[in-house]
Amino acid sequence: MTPTPTTPAPSATEAAPAATPAPDAPAVHTAALALGDDALVLSHRLGEWAGHAPVLEEEVALANIALDLLGQARVLLSLAGDEDELAYLREERSFRNLQLVEQPNGDFAHTIARQLYFSVYQNLMYGQLAATDSPLAPLAAKAVKEVAYHQDHAEQWTLRLGDGTAESHERMQRGVDALWRFTGEMFAPVAGLDLDREALREQWTATVTAVLQKATLTVPEGPQSGAWTAGAGREGLHTESFGRMLAEMQHLHRSHPGASW
Amino acid sequence: MVTKAPQAPTATHTEPVGPSAAMAPTAPAESATAPAPTALEARLHALAGSVPDPELPVLSLAELGVLRSVRVGATGHVDVELTPTYTGCPAIEAMSADIEQVLREDGQDDVTVRTVLSPAWSTDDISAEGRRKLAEFGIAPPRPHAAEGPIPLTLTVRCPHCGSTDTELLSRFSSTACKALRRCVTCREPFDHFKEL
Secondary structure, three states: OOOOOOOOOOOHHHOOHHHOOOOOOOHHHHHHHHHHHHHHHHHHHHHOOOOOOOOHHHHHHHHHHHHHHHHHHHHHHHHHOOHHHHHHOOOHHHOOOOHHHHOOOOOHHHHHHHHHHHHHHHHHHHHHHHOOOOOOHHHHHHHHHHHHHHHHHHHHHHHHHHOOOHHHHHHHHHHHHHHHHHOHHHHOOOOOOOOOHHHHHHHHHHHHHHHHHHOOOOOOOOOOOOHHHOOHHHHOOOOHHHHHHHHHHHHHHHHOOOOOO | OOOOOOOOOOOOOOOOOOOOHHHOOOOOOOOOOOOOOOHHHHHHHHHHHOOEOOOOOOOEHHHHOOEEEEEEOOOOOEEEEEOOOOOOOOHHHHHHHHHHHHHHHOOOOOEEEEEOOOOOOOHHHOOHHHHHHHHHOOEEOOOOOOOOOOOOOOOOOOOOOOOOOOEEEEEOOOOOOOEEEEEEOOOOOEEEEEOOO
16 A cells, blocks of 8 residues: 555645545445455554564564455455545544454464454455455455465464463463453444344354364453443544554655655 | 365456556456457467566466456457455566566557456466476465365475475465465475465
């Protein structure tokens, strides 16, 4: 999503929020924006691991997963509008991503817990979407194959950390517990996404439960959303750290509109 | 643990989707009723297909299976359809530029290279010759998919150096998203494996 001369950025004075679809935009824009923002935001979070991952192989793995997600985000945001304007010139309240994906990386186990919850959701969701006649179906059919590898990566690490040392077990359990309250949002309705949400929830719960149990971890029992979350990320309500993440992500484009290399 | 990859029906979707505005606008993908390629189209297809992959230069785009169609319109406009291996593959832009260049050098002034996603590319689209070249280059080629069912993650991958089937996975993601990093237990050499997709 490098700014290029072919997509001239608006000057600072006309950096209007025009990139956000109008209220009467087709429902498919809403869906593309929600899924595109999920992919974009998680891609950026995973990119933050570059230079910090515990081993070189994981550095490369997380960057590769981030790249897959960025590719998906580009296609999805292009369906909703101009990808660069949407990514770089929207304010926090205009983003429609799940709060789960904007959560800070924490330690490696925390990131893996986030990957497990999200990749299982994304795999099931894209799988359903691919079988519909939605304009998003071709992307879903392609991305579902990529996400299968993300899910496998998250599952293997959950097993290794959960069923590892006392320290890794404790950290993995902490990550799984801390992020549980952000998982309910994945099953909320999204305009333009015609999915069997009950089946999605059932399959997600069954898959995650099986992995956590095999990893000797305890499946969290608390609520899957906080009382204060309201419509949460899909309604543009985000958590505290998201603003700081956006500031970093958008800084270059806002400071140097149209910059390219 | 073997992860089941849902088998997505792709043949019914013809809406091409481009990852960047530069590759729009979109047009209907080739249908079963598309006319047979003309001699010029066949020649340009071969020319575009001979362009080497920017990241795996031992393979041509034709061998990689990413060149979908080359059509020449009544006004001489050349329309090329390219499909990415992975949605986020950064090489796609270099591929587009390289195809455009080779066609321009051939005298085609009006060339559009579009990216299409459907039907999704599969490692099964890599030709037999492409697989042979990958192995020769030191990259274990992808295994063919079973007609139905999961990605065969747990089946053996043969070492491209010594031919041993005793190899182990080091990381699911290697130098590029399309490869996994493995090590041969027999000769101890690490090697890339082109993952099944």
